[in-house]
Amino acid sequence: MQAADIPTLPRGVRLHHDKVRDTWVLLAPERAITLDAVGHAILNEVDGTRSFGEITGALAERYSAPVDEIRKDSSGFLDALRSRRFLDVSQ
Structure with missing residues (x-):
């Protein structure tokens, strides 16, 4: 996932x-x-x-964590959701 990518939950997907x-x-569904x-x-x-960046x-500010670590963990998680069609990404 790139910093400019905008993740979104597709229609029918919700927390x-x-x-x-x-x-x-x-x-x-x-x-x-x-x-x-x-x-x-x-x-x-x-x-x-909001963009991925x-x-x-x-998140890094809220949890006082290194932004690179947050970026790595978040990217892996969101990419996995995207591959399973739980997440859409636009630019």
């Missing part, structure tokens, strides 16, 4: 808090992914308007 299991999940705290933090920043910068 949802599963109250029974007390965990966050990413829901899509006939599919779901249980999210850990890191995955939820990343996807919580995906709003369809802006998202990773905000």
Whole structure:
């Protein structure tokens, strides 16, 4: 994922808090992914308007972590979601 890429959740895909299991999940038609705290933090920043660079910068600032580390981890996570069609990316 490049810094200028703008990740967005496609139509029908949404974050949802599963109250029974007390965990966050990413829901899509006939599919779901249980999210850990890191995955939820990343996807919580995906709003369809901010670039990947802006998202990773905000995460690095919020968690006082090196931006390169955040970029590497976030890129791998979002690329995996993209390959499974849970995420769209525009430029």
